[in-house]
Amino acid sequence: MNRAADPVLPRMPGSAILAVVFLGLQAIVAVGGGVALLPLIPAGLALLLIAGGLLNTAIAIGIGMRRPWARITGIVLCAAAITLGAVDLLLAAAEGVPSTGGAGFGLSILLLFFLSHRNTRAWCNDLDPAETALGPAEPELLTYQDRVELRESIDDIGLRAHAVGRVVDLPPEPRTVVVEFDDHPDREPIRVTLHVDEIRLVAEAE
Incomplete structure (x- = not known):
């Protein structure tokens, strides 16, 4: 699935x-x-x-x-x-x-x-905007389980541009998130730490 x-x-x-x-x-x-x-x-x-x-x-x-x-x-x-x-x-x-x-x-x-x-x-939906991954001044605020899309390919781990994953962790490092990609039926899910500039938020309706 x-x-x-x-x-x-x-x-x-x-x-x-x-x-x-x-x-x-x-x-x-x-x-x-x-x-x-x-x-x-x-x-x-x-x-x-x-x-x-x-x-x-x-x-x-x-x-x-x-x-x-x-x-x-x-x-x-x-x-x-x-x-x-x-x-x-x-x-x-x-x-x-x-x-x-x-x-x-x-x-x-x-x-x-x-x-x-x-x-x-x-x-628990209890994060203040200033404590989210992007900070209060950014238009997109990432938090746990947000759907995100990869902007550019990461060839060394086999992720292509526009791959969609979910945020599964919020590391202490500023402007970074851990994303799990599970959009390929022939391999295990891939977790990778990304800078927020490498991804974009995807609306659930997309």
Whole structure:
């Protein structure tokens, strides 16, 4: 199948996938822990754990559906969890006892990294114009999964002018994107890092 020309099946970037995975893990732990501890701890605390797990589930679903609110909510919760974890670590160190929240603290830091990643922001349609590949002054703003056309042939890797691909990564280098070309039935998809001047944005209707 020609994925590069198919506008219906955008692929989630790795950073967003990992964010969804970590959110799912947190949801399982929170809901499972709340249910298991319901007979042992105050009911309000157990229900709070279950509610937190359900909220993580909703955030994960929202990210899968490319909703900006889900990413922002996840970041806020991560920041709160990291703050509480840091306080717990400091108190444990002051009292000379091992901390019980080290794993959760590390997981929250990783999750915050994946939620803040540029590709996750682009996936959730939450990039400011100044942070796109071309910058605010350019007429065409490239972001994740945009269809682009190669202006000139790249003979050494067998790409011809006017080949159409999709943006699959936004490197930190300014004015560069990683494009995957999958318009040839007899070979594997080709990924190549290109300067934005080497390509043009293609409307989905073209």
